[in-house]
Amino acid sequence: MTEQLNKTEQCDASAVFREIDILIRARYPILYLLTYEESRVEKFILDLANSHSKKLFVWTATQGLVQRSGYGNVVANDGAESRLNDPIELLKEIRKEKSPALFLLKDFHPFLDDPHVVRLVRDTASALKNSFKTIAIVSPRLNLPPELEKEVTLIDIPLPSTNELLFLLQSVCATLQKKDPKLVQLTSADIQIMVKAAQGLTLSEAENVFAKAVVRDAVLDQRDIDLVLREKEQIIRKSGILEFFPSQSKMQDVGGLDRLKEWLKIRGKAFTSEAAKFGLPIPKGVLLLGVPGCGKSLTAKAIANYWRMPLLRMDLGRIFSGLVGSSEENMRKAIKVAESIAPAILWIDEIEKGLSGNSNGNSDSGTAARVFGTLLTWMQEKEANVFVVATANSISSLPPELLRRGRFDEIFFTDLPSPTGRKEILSIHLIKRGRRPEKFDLDQLLGVTEEFSGAELEHCIMEALFLSFHERRDLKTEDLLRVAKDTIPLSKVYAEELKKLRAWAITRARFAESQPTQAGNQVTHLEVKGISKKGIAS
Secondary structure, three states, rough: HHHHHHHHHHHHHHHHHHHHHHHHHHOOOEEEOOOOOOHHHHHHHHHHHHOOOOEEEEEEOEEEEEEEEEEEEEEEEEEEOOHHHHHHHHHHHHHHOOOEEEEEOOOHHHHHOOOHHHHHHHHHHHHOOOOOEEEEEEEEOOOHHHHHHHOEEEEEOOOOOOOHHHHHHHHHHHHHHOOHHHHEEOHHHHHHHHHHOOOOHHHHHHHHHHHHHHHHHOOOEHHHHHHHHHHHHHHHHHHHHOOOEEOOOOEEEEEEEEHHHHHHHHHHHHHHHHHHOOOOOOOOEEEEEEEOOOOOOHHHHHHHHHHOOEEEEHHHHHHHOOOOOOOHHHHHHHHHHHEEEEEEEEEEEEEEHHHOOOHHHHHOHHHHHHHHHHHHHHHHHOOEEEEEEEEEEEOOOOOOOHOOEOOOOEEEEEEEHHHHHHHHHOOOOOHHHHHHHHHHOHHHHHHOOOOOOHHHHHHHHHHHHHHHOOOOOOOHHHHHHHHHHHHHHHHHHHHHHHHHHHHHHHHHHHHOOOOOOHHHHHHHHHHHHHHHHHOOOO
């Protein structure tokens, strides 16, 4: 089994690593490898050196140039090479080397700001073209001056694939089982889920979190899947742009929205390997548009818990900053971070506010338009397993490019809850506060909460609890009725905008609940007639 997984690992890693092998054999002089995983790259470069009968030299700013005979093994020498800490002396030594060799430079990228080093790199690149020597600069960030763009080949090393992580987990399990078979209590399904949870981690990070899982409770089992997911929070926090949400919300906490729930249940199965073999594409995302306080944000949180994926919140306010060009770079960075920990849910809350300036490029020198274009292109072309959940309260600021098919799998309209939905929401919040719903006359309460949003129903329960606590008695139906009668719902203040939303949604979106409110039906029929007579547009 181990041998078979090893072959699979090599097959998955070969997409990029085979390209490096080809470039070395084609005598490309300088490669720039973008990655945090120095150890992973060094092992591969060592294998290449051995397979091509070349020497391998590794350079760091602290140890200088050292020849490797194996991973971590240093070839004995007189110490002359190890003193080459200066980058200029290093490049001169590389040109002097007569034997076929590979040079892995680990801390070289900061020196590319020095014009003398840049000039010598260009001269060295020219000298190496007719030799059997190749320089590989490995760095976590790109620092390439324009003078070297034509001399250096840039290669982005991807994070470990599913099969590489599977191979690592199988190796960890095999080691643990040799010590004690009871240390591993994972089924085949658990292993697949844990590997999926570990995607986005480096091999070193994955190995550390697997070890942490064992040390924590002396066993590797299904409970450790959540620990692996929490490890991804560190990656998000370091980015400074995206926010990690450890969602505790469950789909059972969402009242009503039965059609949306059913759609999510069907879409959730499309993330499996069986779905890919069946020919299903990776789901792109969903846009939740509708009345404020009707469960859009709660649903976004619940999806992550339901599908057992990390939830990332993109605050578009953080994307935009005062430095010219930094907003576009922030968006690209946010996208890269989201893709690095895929599969994941990317939640863009109130997207219309963040993109409200994209149609007027003159107000911000076109920054919003460029950022918006970057986001749109990624949503259309993305291959990473990142499911986008965008919420919006208004359609007036949403550009038509965002709404066309291909960016989202579906657009759902979350209207005010139906009587059935309101009863379900009231029950959910009563249970959360330690009350039994059957002890309350919810049918009577439905009569005075018509056109209430979910947030307003929760508000009624909270206010009634304050009232009953103040009077030193338990909550009663009368308390809920009293608060509800004193509450003016947003649907009355928001009436005109709500009519426009419903009129827009009836021909452009799917209703998230199968039972629209009675008032909602009346308004919708009026709007349909209005559209046919007056040509009302969004």
